Amino acid sequence: MILTLLHTSPAHIPVFDALRDAGHPGLTLRHVVREDLLVRAGESGPDSVAEDVRTLLEAAERGGADAVLCTCSSIGAVAEELAPALGVPVLRVDRPMAARAVAAGSRIVVVATVRSTFAPTAALVAEEAARAGRAVDVRTVFVEGAWDRFLAGDREGYLGRVVAAVDAVTGADAIVLAQASMADAADRARTALPVLSSPRPGLDAAAACATAQKA
Structure with a gap:
């Protein structure tokens, strides 16, 4: 199984890798980090990053992801709202x-x-x-x-x-x-x-x- 994770900090990568190793060793994680999304969401609101999030989710789908997990609470709702237009599930971590x-x-x-x-x-x-x-x-x-x-x-x-x-x-x-x-x-x-x-x-x-x- 392939799970793509959308992060707004690279610090999350080792956290989720360790959790995968401990509980889901057969799961392949693909990490995508976009720190700018959190900055822009804080300055202009989560909706301001919707198009960028859509592009990232579509790229994850094309890349063969079986699901996408958004690990950023500030933009998680945006990612979830875009899910119906995709062919893979999109979840928010929280x-x-x-x-x-x-x-x-x-x-x-x-x-x-x-x-x-x-x-x-x-x-x-x-x-x-x-x-x-x-x-x-x-x-x-x-x-x-x-x-x-x-x-x-x-x-x-x-x-x-x-x-x-x-x-x-x-x-x-x-x-x-x-x-x-x-x-x-x-x-x-x-x-x-x-x-x-x-x-x-x-x-x-x-x-x-x-x-x-x-x-």
Whole structure:
């Protein structure tokens, strides 16, 4: 099976390669990195990158992908909306995480280090809540200064700030780490609250989808 992953940071490549090796050794991953898409989505909104995303998805289909996984929360909704015009499934990495958050309870806190991630993630949680027939209250927490550390290559400093923000959350049933880059903070946090990240469940769902397509 071939799964094409659309990233907006090269830092995601080793994360998903490791998850593939651990859980889906028969899956071939093809990584496409476009850092400019996140920048433009933040400046002008996700719709501003729709044509570029369409071009990338069409190229993945022509290249033989059995499914495509968008690992960027800021443009995931755009990728999903373009899927019906393609011949292969397109998934967003954070949808399984959002479904788990809704199952955990009604008070959900979304933690992010990039502000453009908040709107699409909150909308996704609301969509999954509606699908489950549940009402949810979504709060957001912005981790000030963390993204600058990520861009500077200071992974430990980045994760440290995320963990501090997560551990400070109270009055929630689940905490959602809105970006794939934040995933390792889930294991480092000391809070007793469920801390949910997207890479593993997202890859699991995409691998299952690719397998079904191949069958």
